[in-house]
Amino acid sequence: MTSITAGTWEYDGYDPAQERLREALCTLGNGRFATRGALPECAADDVHYPGTYVAGCYNRLVSRVADRQVENEDLVNLPNWLPVRFRRPGGSWLTPDTSTVLGHRQTLHLEAGVLERRTGYDLGDGHTLMVRQLRIVHMADPYLAALRTELTVRGGPVDLEVEAAIDGGVTNAGVPRYRDLDGRHLTDVDTGTLAPGTVWLHCRTRTSEIGIGVASRLTAHGDALVHTRHEQQQAIQTVHLRLLADRPVTLDKIVALHTSHDPAISDPLRAATDRVLVAPHFDDLLTAHRAAWDGLWRRARIDVPGEPGRILHLHLFHVLQTLSPNTADLDVGVPARGLHGEAYRGHVFWDELFVLPYLNLHLPEVSRALLQYRHRRLGAACAAARALGRRGAMYPWQSGSDGREETQRLHLNPRSGRWLPDHTHLQRHVGSAIAYNIWQYCEASGDTEFLQTQGAEMLVQIARFWADSATWDPHLGRYRIRGVVGPDEYHDAYPGAERPGLDDNTYTNVTAAWVLARTLDTLRALPEPRRSELVERLEMDDDEPLRWEEVSRTLYVPTHDGVISQFDGYGELEELDWAGYRTRYGDIRRLDRILEAEGDTPNRYKASKQADLLMLGYLFSPAELQALFRRLGRPVDEELWQRCVDYYLARTSHGSTLSGLVHGWILTRARRAEAWSFVQEALRGDIADLQGGTTGEGIHLGAMAGTLDLVQRGLTGLETRDGAIWLDPVPLPELSFYGFRLRYRGHWGVGLRLEHGRLEIAVPPSGRAPIEVRLPDGTVHVQPGEKCSLVLPD
Secondary structure, three states: OEEEOOOEEEEEOOOHHHHHHHHHHOOEEOOOEEEOOOOOOOOOOOOOOOOEEEOOOEEEEEEEEOOEEEEEEEEOOOOEOOOEEEEOOOOOOOOOOOOOEEEEEEEEEOOOOEEEEEEEEEEEOOEEEEEEEEEEEOOOOOOEEEEEEEEEEEOOOEEEEEEEEEEOOOOOOOOHHHOOOOOOOEEEEEEEEEEOOEEEEEEEEOOOOOEEEEEEEEEEOOOOOEEEEEEOOEEEEEEEEEEOEOOOEEEEEEEEEEEOOOOOOOOHHHHHHHHHHHOOOHHHHHHHHHHHHHHHHHHHOEEOOHHHHHHHHHHHHHHHHHOOHHHHHOOOOOEOOOOOOOHHHHOEOOOHHHHHHHHHOOOHHHHHHHHHHHHHOHHHHHHHHHHOOOOOOOOOOOEOOOOOOOOOOEEEEOOOOEEEEOOHHHOOOHHHHHHHHHHHHHHHHOOHHHHHHHHHHHHHHHHHHHHHHOEEEOOOOEEEOOOEOOOOOOOOOOOOOOOOOEOOOHHHHHHHHHHHHHHHHHHHHOOHHHHHHHHHHOOOOOOHHHHHHHHHHHEOOOEEOOEEOOOOOHHHOEOOOHHHHHHHHOOOOOHHHHHHHOOOOHHHEOOEOOOOOOHHHHHOOHHHHHHHHHHOOOOOOHHHHHHHHHHHHOOEOOOOHHHHHHHHHHHHHHOHHHHHHHHHHHHHOOOOOOOOOOHHHOOOHHHHHHHHHHHHHHOOOOEEEOOEEEOOOOOOHHHOOEEEEEEEOOEEEEEEEEEOOEEEEEOOOOOOOOEEEEEOOEEEEEOOOOEEEEEOOO
């Protein structure tokens, strides 16, 4: 049973079937590394999966599947620092799967970033062992973690043996459909004793040669001695305790984790041992950790009442654990599944499109770091474009350590058991997502230095790629972009085609036109010396901007049956028997797997996994979207857009956690009465594991961040452009009250609050210029130290 309060997320009772989900949702992290919420006394098996992941720590292995050799790069499961187990001398180790459990509760304290567990074990003979543990992954010192174990016996004195360990024998085995792939990423495991009560483990990744050092300091309060042994890739510490009735005994385990990627160190093992020796005691660590979380909540908190607000609190907690100020010092991207598990192999997709808009207005330094991850891989993206015979930069759909395309060439359909070709690397639109994020970050932060340097370089190369990808069709009198896959993903080829790829995916073409237009704006606004430098460095031809202008106005937008087509030829596909499939299968979110298991393919049908064309309504305000279509010579008024919404919504299976988010966002303005059901699905996507077991393999970070941004930008109509904050709120009865604070262009803590049809904007005192706020019916300027209250129309 799940219990939710304003500041906690609580699970009562032990349920093996739900354990993987709980582990993911109880993960603790600090933006550098994270550890799943597994029980410390349980080893990895079909029920439990302890995992620890450091951002950016990847390794590449070759496996043989389906008579082919395939290469995959994975975020590595690092040595397990959690193990603490207990038993009566000579007895079996106590676990909830092998012992009688008299009560079990896990409580995630969101405000403090603490995981608490309480479990009662029946020891027999009228004795009960009560276990209480507190766990942190330190937010203030991102190299430390700590586990406090408090043991209390009832029914009389008991002798107890406690064993703590660091385990280097772990593998990547957290996703069942990957188990045919080699998951043995660690090698050269060595262990040792540093000092009484302190042990260490050193290893490296097999091919990426990343060194890993873990050191653990175990303290048993009282006179208990800590004994050490080393075996089977483990450093093991044992304590023998005499427990008196109702008198708690506490053991503290302080752990330091370093890798050779860390700055300002010479050796990860030396860094870990040095750090753990001087680390404060648990109580002091907890105090500093709470203070760091207090600061984060002040900067990023969102205030929404009721159950939606409590779920949003959890979502924000997991976003901040994955991408915190500690991330700003790292060379990492946005992992689609957080640092919470091994799904998607820890790769970076387009999810930053849903994450950065929230971070831009709270932690802009983190947004900038995540964009620098893309800039450092600009050379690899340009090399990928050259290999395809194109100019510019072609960013990969899946990225990892070095910027090459990491999309698997085969994927497993667990319903049919067949390994199938994977063509999702043709989602070239990821380049437009990166350009969009650059633009949004710079508009929100006012970081002209980034826009004029690294941002401009990326924009130019992405624009180049789109311009060079566009081919002229004299019959249509339009440019076309062929051989791509859109966000939908169900459609990766035409029915019966020998080659994968689709022509003129509208989302791809419209976002490409937007990139070309914004890059031209950027070049025009650059100071002349910087523009000359950029033109010379990138060897830009004089006619390139002219071609960009032409292509940005003449890319083809196909139509059929009075609506805009998802791609050219979409209107010729067959209609799916939606009612029939729902009757036969119930949950048809993963319709692609159902059809393939039947020997069929979604390529034959008008059926989408998630929003494709409609994604444009998520990225752009109605006014901006209409302007884009006018630029392309295809006017789209409100009536036509509404027809498109109705048409594609009826043909979408919602096989992605992003689907409910995007459709909920769009419907708040297009069909408000139906918006709330989609918003609810977005809110419950992970906590209810609506995608059928996937959350236990890692949270869906884009969907979590997107729900926060739905309140921040979707309901408020908030845009940051032209040096102003634009607001156009839409009333959603189920979310009629909300408030949050923003960091906007050097203004810290700008407050926005909507309540009872009134919008209040408060700008804290500072020496900065007033904030210009543009509304549908006028403009106001709010001075630092002032508040502005506006009555919204019904």
